[in-house]
Amino acid sequence: MKPLFFTLLILMGAGLMANEVKFEQMVYIKTTKAKLWNALTQPETINKYYMCPILKMGSKKGEIISYGVEGQTFIEGEILEFKKQEKLTHSFRFAGKPKAKGDQGTMVTYEIVEQQGLLILILTHSGFRAKNQTYKDITGGWPYILSNLKTLLETGKTLRK
Template structure:
């Protein structure tokens, strides 16, 4: 993992996963997979430029925040090159402050590395979104807000390699 700070306007996280690029791509883009790791919000992608991206709030999220709507993160697909690259906009809708910061840019890059291992690099461009930058950096973990991209990618790695998320 690459270390990031809450003040970084571009945060880069990297993880190595013993899996094929196709399997990692599926874990990112398929709601059957992406709802099993991270914060458990299944997400749907329309994998074409201009296509919609939506991550759906779970019942647990809604119980924690009764004002939360059905969509917790939304955006648009800018580029999809399976199984190598996905570029999208990304907006956190779970609280008004991060929602008002607007859309940020998120790039997923998957590369074969060595002996059946893939390198997954997530680049999150957060200019103009300081609240979101702090949240996704993991700086608010001690408050119960979660470990940001480091946690999400660690959980994805665990699920793909073992079939079970970190806290399952």
């Protein structure tokens, strides 16, 4: 009886995972872990490649991360995990976007993996229940942001003119 019960639990869990909507992208970057970590966590570097300026960047669990301009926040979240040069996870919610107002909060995870002298940055934006407005916006934004980050770290320049 127990094996059937556990098999059903596993199958139910697999079904739930299959229905999760998420965005994942891997980028190979020729740089050091320290430089990549700084690019993910230091406001002066983030502002060079990200689509909007960073207002606050926490450095430990529970602290705030937010993007926008003076007096207006566009993206807000909370640091959920901060493992230096390994992993950064934060919650994510569009704060100033009327079309995304009813969308639930999601989660962004940056993981740094070293392989054959290269670093792999794995970005996972998860927690979507559907392909809502937030999902549509981030699937257009992340490829540009990650390409801009890679270009900055490898050439010292960005994709912006």
